[in-house]
Amino acid sequence: MTATMAETRRGHAAWTGAVAKAMWPWCLLFIVGKPLLELRRPPYEWSVSSLRWLWGVAEDAALALPFLIFAGGVALVRVLGHSRRLVRTAVAVGISVGALSYALGAWVAPEVHSRLLVALDSESADLQRFGPRTPTGIVENLRFVEANPPEEYTLNVGAPHRFPPSVLRWELHGPPAMAVFAVVNVLLGVLAAALTLDLSRRAQRNARLAIGVFGGIAFFACLAAASPVGPFLRDGTMRSGVFGAWAPLVFPIAQAFVLVYLVRRRERRRPETRAAESFGRSPM
Numbered sequence: 001m002t003a004t005m006a007e008t009r010r011g012h013a014a015w016t017g018a019v020a021k022a023m024w025p026w027c028l029l030f031i032v033g034k035p036l037l038e039l040r041r042p043p044y045e046w047s048v049s050s051l052r053w054l055w056g057v058a059e060d061a062a063l064a065l066p067f068l069i070f071a072g073g074v075a076l077v078r079v080l081g082h083s084r085r086l087v088r089t090a091v092a093v094g095i096s097v098g099a100l101s102y103a104l105g106a107w108v109a110p111e112v113h114s115r116l117l118v119a120l121d122s123e124s125a126d127l128q129r130f131g132p133r134t135p136t137g138i139v140e141n142l143r144f145v146e147a148n149p150p151e152e153y154t155l156n157v158g159a160p161h162r163f164p165p166s167v168l169r170w171e172l173h174g175p176p177a178m179a180v181f182a183v184v185n186v187l188l189g190v191l192a193a194a195l196t197l198d199l200s201r202r203a204q205r206n207a208r209l210a211i212g213v214f215g216g217i218a219f220f221a222c223l224a225a226a227s228p229v230g231p232f233l234r235d236g237t238m239r240s241g242v243f244g245a246w247a248p249l250v251f252p253i254a255q256a257f258v259l260v261y262l263v264r265r266r267e268r269r270r271p272e273t274r275a276a277e278s279f280g281r282s283p284m
Contacts, residue, residue, distance in 0.1 A: 022075035023068045051116040062105030066182035069097045070212040073189020094186035098179030106175040110134045129160055142168040166228045169241030177245045184252045191259035215255050222248035
């Protein structure tokens with residue numbers, strides 16, 4: 001039993017290390033490097049700069065992690081192969097990263113931003129009328145706006161009591177939708193790796209990168225297109241915020257179904273190819 005537990009721990013360490021190694025360079029680039037380059041405050045204002053940096057890191061990480069987990073899915077296939085644990089482990093990794101993304105985007109970033117406003121000694125009473133922009137604060141804001149609809153809605157940050165309900169619902173549903181995307185995206189990485197197993201190493205890398213980048217850009221474009229903010233700013237249109245948060249998931253889910261079909265077709269063809277090769281090598 002002790003040997004089994006030790007083997008299990010080694011297995012967990014192997015795939016955890018592989019996922020971390022696959023994501024680490026991208027995390028450094030998109031999450032840590034970008035905010036560091038934006039630090040322009042002098043040393044005597046380091047307390048403010050550190051809060052601004054933490055706020056930027058939390059927001060960037062919440063957005064980037066669900067995209068970067070695609071590389072983790074590819075790494076899982078390299079470590080676990082086509083074992084029974086592959087899908088189960090991938091889902092667990094996706095849920096973990098999604099939960100981290102949700103916690104950072106929905107709770108940590110708004111709390112740090114709230115402290116930043118206080119540290120700047122700005123007139124933040126109106127900005128924080130409903131508290132930090134956590135789910136609790138957004139729900140309170142939404143209830144107030146629905147109970148006291150203003151004559152004119154606005155997205156002026158100094159007037160949260162006049163925010164459009166559609167935008168508030170979009171803010172509320174956005175983080176959990178991104179968490180779900182993390183689960184879907186890690187499975188996309190697994191499927192992309194399975195689909196390209198027969199290619200050369202260079203072709204594998206290029207094909208997987210193309211699938212991941214294409215899927216990420218397309219999903220990001222769907223997020224921008226479905227957002228209710230743009231239509232409201234253009235002509236005051238109140239587009240559904242719930243739809244705007246969840247509808248973009250249709251694309252990665254559809255992409256997953258396409259990849260599943262391609263992987264299954266590839267697996268059906270492999271026995272036929274092997275049989276043909278064996279027949280060709282058999283003596284006449």
